Amino acid sequence: MAKSKFLRFFNLHSGEDKKENVLENVVNNISFRGANLWILACAIVIASVGLNVNSTAVIIGAMLISPLMSPIVGAGFALGVYDFPLLKKSLKNLLIATFVSLLVSFLYFTLSPFKDAQSELLARTSPNIYDVLIAFFGGLVGVIAITRVEKGNPIPGVAIATALMPPLCTAGYGLAIGNFSYFAGALYLYTINCFFICLSTFIIVKYLNYPKVNFVDSNREKKITRVITLIILVLIVPSVYFAYTLLQQKQFAQKVSNFIQNSFTDKGYTVVFERTNYNTNPKKLELAFLIKKFSKEEVEGLKEQLKDYGITNTELIIRQDNNDLKADILNEINKKEQNLSDKDLRIKQLNAELNKYQINTPNLQQNIQVLFPQITSYSIGIQNKIISQDSVNNTISLIYQTDKKLSPEESLKLENWMKIQFPEREVTIIENN
Template identity: 45%
Template structure:
């Protein structure tokens, strides 16, 4: 802790703000400086790690796997140069800024080259949802980058390191936009490339801005400008970069919110106006940019006058300027053959699912029957041997029956089957013999509840 920090710390003790002070557990200034400068360099193993991380992220985007994408972000080394730019601006070290910008440019070039090469070679050329999600940045991406950057630089300046940096890498998502930009280059889709690279730029700028904010708050030593005009020019340039980067995202955020509001209102309007009648909505297509609601109906044909009356209600539902297009079964714009094919395909899928469930049930029942048959065959052998052995030990006992008896459920145990041996004896066995025979039966059948039932000889009249 620097001398200024030590002077500051006692003043905060005993106050509620002491709990939130970033100066109490801050690392020494020279430690912070060394750590942030060392993260800027892109040498040795770092470029290789970057290429492999980009390749992993590209595969994750290609197969639409969030888990793989998150894994790539965890091993990404892109945070170092970005934080270095913010640190350089915060302490007015233009040499560090130039070196950080150069390393960030090299890292971005390596990332774009690797992802472009992958998407040129992969046979999976369809844009998945995880990939398309990185093409339309909004104000929320700005907030994520700013708050994530604040958390990241605070974690980097602590005496005890935590797991903040991996979390920031995931939250700010530096890798996927570069991979998506590579996809746009590979497929010559400049809209995808522009949107993805703009998202990457937002992340870089606002992580750097967050770094500047925290560096200023922590009062780290920085260089002084001899000419105050140069200092003002630097601050104006930084503010201009922030505004030029952030303003388009505000417009895109407003557009996104407007599209979501239009979609919610349109779906609610369709549910209210087209439910309960003889016609049924089978498909709804919304185009927020064109303010267009297109429906496909089946069932009784709805008169044109009724559709016109419903369309007049659009302004009342908050859908001013929207157009309603209704396609009905008799309408030539509807391909009835395709509709029938869709219905048949749905029936086929349901039938196949039912058949799979039936086959699984049959296989389970067959397995249960085979298991019971095997148990029955094994029991037959045990019963025959046990009966023969009992007669050999007690010749006075005949008519031996061996079977499984069902014991009813009791308070402490459920109903169960136990081996039972029944025999008719020509003489009454002594209690010691009966006890020994019972113990033998338990040992022979390996069942603690085995029952021995001896029928005494009939009395002569």
């Protein structure tokens, strides 16, 4: 008795809509004609804009509008009830929707002046096992909601979670810029989502005992089951590989972070530039420091330390500017072999020299953060530009990094603003992304 009550908590037949009503709704929403096609095209444009400007909110809005799930669910229902005319119709409309989506997104990104790969775009180019799980369980939720009398509010959440629109738009972006690795990765993610939503629909339809439309002998039913199993394996194996690669990359990033923290940050060395490249052979770790200079012996010692942190097959590159006058002066100040009187005299001379190269602009950091919030880090200094044997020009150099590339208008605004800050000197702006 207690077991019976417990099982009722998981009974999907409770609150189930009439099967004929569910099937009728599924069939009616499959076709991409008229309004559905216009809605799809508009949703693709919205999603493409969102990916182009890196706006998550806009992308979510496009996913809520999109009617792409209908033919996928229709294919799952068709397989579950062995309605092959319905399966053919569903796949035909899914192909139409896919082609229209690729065409619209391709045209948008071809015409768009901004073609930089934003993080939202890059996130759709390397699918992994987690995308399989999201598509499968998202599809389960969606189909369960479709078969209820009270549909409730899971459908919008399913549209957002399974994310059919962004991969298609990313595939169109890959075509527009001629990057076929982006195109292939995004199309693979889209295929994963489509198939596993279809598979979850098939499972729920079988579980709820929807009646078979056509008589199917046991041999044909087994054949269909084997084909579905084969497709599952074909799609899952590459996604598992991608998930493993992602895990290895995250572990590498964590090891690098520990190495930098223990070897440099904890010792008071300010890291002003850090770049890792996981996809080269060997992998690369590039670092630059504010004032610290490393000898060849120290650099070799640091390379040996990489092994202690489990960082293998990695080339350590430490960028050092030998013309960095400020660092040279500070090193000279710290020389211990000089006697005290010589030191005092030399320090005064060096401090006087150093003052020539100091930049005294009040609230410069706060102003940059307010006016240019995209800039995540920057360094500013003075370089000696030799014009002739007797003429040296002191140039102000600003080197910056951003989480979102500055537009041409913003870059010009930054240059003009720097010229206002230093009206009597030449200004050089360098983006270091």
